[in-house]
Amino acid sequence: MKAVLAKRHGPPESLVLEEVASPVPGPGQVLVSVHASAVNFPDTLIIENKYQFKPELPFSPGGEVAGTVKQVGEGVKGHAPGDRVIAVCGWGGFAEEVLTDASKLVRLPGGVDMEAAAALVITYGTSHYALKDRAAIQPGETLLVLGAAGGTGLSAIELGKLMGAKVIAAASTDEKLALCKALGADETINYATEDLRERVKALSGGRGVDVVYDPVGGSYTEPALRSMAWKGRYLVIGFTAGEIPRPALNLVLLKGCAIVGVFYGGFSQAEPRRYDSLMQELLGWLQQGRIRPAITARYPLERAAEALRVVADRRATGKIMLTTELGRASPRQPG
Structure with a gap:
C-alpha cells in the first residue's frame, strides 16, 4: 500500500510517499481501507514533533479517516469486513490503509458520505x-x-x-x-x-x-x-x-x-460514554442534513505535503481532504 511518511521531523515538504507493507491486525485491532482522510492543524504539529502525542519515526500523519473495514484481528466484535466506519486514529491516516484499535472506530449510518464523515470528528x-x-x-x-x-x-x-x-x-x-x-x-x-x-x-x-x-x-x-x-x-x-x-x-x-x-x-479518554453519546448526536445531525461540513479542497494522497502547507500557513478555508484511489473510485453518497 502507499503511505505518506514522516521519516524525520520537519515541515510538510520533508514528507515522502512510499510503498510499504500492508499492516496485519493483532488482537483487538482493525485494518481499515481509507477512502478519505481529513487534514487538520494538529497534523502540521505532529510531523515537527510539536504535538502532545509523539509517535515513533517513521509514521504517517492523519488523525481521522473514513473508509471500510478490510480485516479484523482476534477478539474484535461488532465490526466486520465491508463495514463503513470513521477511524479516529490519532496518526497513520495519510495512507491507503490504517491499522487502529477497534475501540477507535465509529460505525457510519447509511447515506452518510465518506468525505463528510472524515471531516466530522476532530472539528x-x-x-x-x-x-x-x-x-x-x-x-x-x-x-x-x-x-x-x-x-x-x-x-x-x-x-x-x-x-x-x-x-x-x-x-x-x-x-x-x-x-x-x-x-x-x-x-x-x-x-x-x-x-x-x-x-x-x-x-x-x-x-x-x-x-x-x-x-x-x-x-x-x-x-x-x-x-x-x-x-x-x-x-x-x-x-x-x-x-x-x-x-x-x-x-x-x-x-x-x-x-x-x-x-x-482528553475528554474522549476520560468520559467515553459521554463521548459516544455526543458522537451519536453528531452523526444523527449529519445524516439528517442539519450539519454539512464545508469541504473546500481535495488533494490526492501524493499531494499531502501541499495540503498540509496550506493548513500550516493558515491559508485554508473550510475543510481540506485527502483522497485515495479507492475513495475517488467510489460513488459519492448524498449526505
Missing part, C-alpha cells in the same frame, strides 16, 4: 463538546468565533446556530468572512482591518458576548476577553497563531467570566 466533535458541555451555550446567547473560516471555526458557526445562538464570525479576509456568512454567521468582523473589541461592542449593543470560541490565541485573545459579557465563557481550543497568550486574570475577575479549556482528546 465538529471539538466544537460540539466545547459549546454543549464546556460552555453550556443557551438559545439567544451570543457566540464570537475567532479564526472562523477554518474547519474548526466553521463547525462552531454551524453548531452555534443549530443550538440557537447568535453568531459573530471573525476572520482575516473578506473572502473568508463570505464563507462564514454562507454557513450561517449573523455578523462578521474582519480583524485585519477592523478593531475587534470596538466591533464586538457595536454588534452586541455594548453588552459583550456570552461565549468566545478561540482556536487562534496570540494577539486576539486579550481584546476578545475584554469583550466578554457578565458570566461569559471563554473557550480555549488551540493556538494556530503559534503564540500561547497570557491574559491578565484581573479581566476574569472584573467580567465574572470563566476561561474554559477544551481538550477533546
